[in-house]
Amino acid sequence: MTSEVGEGLRVEALGAHHDRSGFESGVEPLDRYFRTQASQDARKNMAAPFVLVLPEGTIAGYYTLSSTSVQLAELPEQTVRKLPRYPLVPATLLGRLAVDRRQQGKGHGRFLLADALWRASRSEIASFAVIVDAKDDSARRFYERESFLPLPDQPIKLFRPMADIRKLFE
Template structure:
């Protein structure tokens, strides 16, 4: 993907969400109906990938979450302080319009989300995702996300690893 005219920005009321169709009704409905409310209530931060004509090619959301130390792999959790909860960033949703799937936009949005997460001054041990299916799980695994031991569809990538990407 080499299109320099694309941009990612926070979802705004001026963005036309009505034509977005990723092929997943829950993801499409979220963008059309819930994303704006979540942004206003500050429970999620939706970001949209826009073409020069302001057509939405994709979107993702970021929010705060926390992990219970025992959820993490033993090799990871033994290096962390013994707090009951460890702060993390949740990449809650990521979707690409069907007309633009297979062109690298998902990877582009993931990179943007990771960059925003690592740039934040708020402490976060990792970025966490909940893969909706095996295709999504494999996508995140290719991007160096690790599965939680007892939850194979829940994955994480340590912030220290992400920081090295953008170092």
């Protein structure tokens, strides 16, 4: 499925026709993953990579989604009170999100995040929240500005409840 964006931008599932060789976000682990591992993860159903494509076909950014779970004990007490007492609750992992350094500062990161949340909210698979592991303090602040909440004992691991995400798209 492809999401159309203004100005001829589109988000689509990563395919063999996408040239990833020139992608450079400035974060080497994210760049290396995208160039060498993302298509393998897609083929093996380990992650679903999506790319933001510019009108001329250049990749401006990407993100990955996969299923995960979070231990109930990791969540804030006020959240736990509202949940069944299962040891693990299902979640969607936003595993990676990166924007090419030549495209940074144009709102593409926020757009990719919104697209990821939209896709996660439309899934027919049960998911309590979207989980992210921020790579650094800058990434953590980005997610916090987008209403993600830190897990009490893991401040760089954040979550946003799916009920909250669904309200965004009503």
